Amino acid sequence: MINRRVGIIGAGAVGATTAYSLSMMGICKEIILFDIVEGVAKGKAIDIGQSTHYSPRPTIVRAAKTPADVENCDIVIITAGVPRKGDMTREDLLLINAKIIKSVVADIITYSPNAIIICVSNPLDVMTYVIHKMTGWRPNRIMGLSGALDGSRMAYQIYQKLGYGAGQTGALVIGDHGQNMIPLPQKVQVGDVPTTDLLTDEEFVEIIERTKNGGAEIVSHLGTSGYYGPARAIAHMVEAILNDSKIIVSSSVMLNGEYGYKDVTVGVPVILGQNGVEQIIQMTLNTKTREKFKASVESIREGIDILEENGFFK
Numbered sequence: 001m002i003n004r005r006v007g008i009i010g011a012g013a014v015g016a017t018t019a020y021s022l023s024m025m026g027i028c029k030e031i032i033l034f035d036i037v038e039g040v041a042k043g044k045a046i047d048i049g050q051s052t053h054y055s056p057r058p059t060i061v062r063a064a065k066t067p068a069d070v071e072n073c074d075i076v077i078i079t080a081g082v083p084r085k086g087d088m089t090r091e092d093l094l095l096i097n098a099k100i101i102k103s104v105v106a107d108i109i110t111y112s113p114n115a116i117i118i119c120v121s122n123p124l125d126v127m128t129y130v131i132h133k134m135t136g137w138r139p140n141r142i143m144g145l146s147g148a149l150d151g152s153r154m155a156y157q158i159y160q161k162l163g164y165g166a167g168q169t170g171a172l173v174i175g176d177h178g179q180n181m182i183p184l185p186q187k188v189q190v191g192d193v194p195t196t197d198l199l200t201d202e203e204f205v206e207i208i209e210r211t212k213n214g215g216a217e218i219v220s221h222l223g224t225s226g227y228y229g230p231a232r233a234i235a236h237m238v239e240a241i242l243n244d245s246k247i248i249v250s251s252s253v254m255l256n257g258e259y260g261y262k263d264v265t266v267g268v269p270v271i272l273g274q275n276g277v278e279q280i281i282q283m284t285l286n287t288k289t290r291e292k293f294k295a296s297v298e299s300i301r302e303g304i305d306i307l308e309e310n311g312f313f314k
């Protein structure tokens, strides 16, 4: 891509750390940060911009004063949202974040009409669905961060069990980016050796559970959710798109018959390149995994139904 301009909406923990990761990788010409809270994007853009003095290639990092300043981006990353607070129900959170996404997306349509959108805001799969419906764009241009992050968490757990093979471990998580996610450690390899030759059934069960609780574990120690892992996973996706790498990364995408489902956004392996989602990879799933995938899809549809019942898409 010629411009290599990336917009980040929401300059909180994940948004700012994504800008930092991207600028340390030196893969963008320009990163534009926007946040609804005045001063946040400006302060972080100055700090990150100064850090680029030591990065391998120059990156211009600047803050947008208004959504109109996030213009003509190749990729826009949406991290805007509010976290769940004390008395908020899941439904409350869903409606609040969906409204935020709606307004953010209206600006992207106006100011970066050719962009590829990566959704990060939670609940991830439902918010990604909202972006599809609000834009009406071709589905390849919209995807959500799920498997790239959950996969890195699974690879981490495999290493914790084995104590060797760091950096040589495959990563494969499909389904929703929540409690019904489906880590598939049995399907990956460590340095070309199938994990089924390295780990016991009990160890697989533990790796799966720990991967599913990967986010919650960080919260239990920090009191806030993680941001280094998410940011680096987003940067991995951005790099694949900007460089047209055509690598396989699991992401939340709109299905149109693949895996037996339509009109739902859920995590599956896809090929990422300059057009965004270049292709959805159809894996053969065994009966047990197909059942889990069904449960995953149903949990996402419950969220979509709540929005529909509240007249959100009218």
Ligand code: APR
Residues within 6 Å of the ligand: 009, 010, 011, 012, 013, 014, 015, 034, 035, 036, 037, 040, 079, 080, 081, 082, 083, 100, 103, 104, 120, 121, 122, 225, 227, 230
């Ligand atoms: N436009 C722009 N920015 C917004 C808007 C909006 N309409 N609404 C909220 N924001 C900003 C907030 O001001 C905040 O700076 O989004 C930022 C969110 O950052 P954090 O609260 O630090 O949350 P973070 O940990 O970065 O997570 C961002 O990713 O993993 C998901 O669930 C998480 O939805 C959340 C998102």
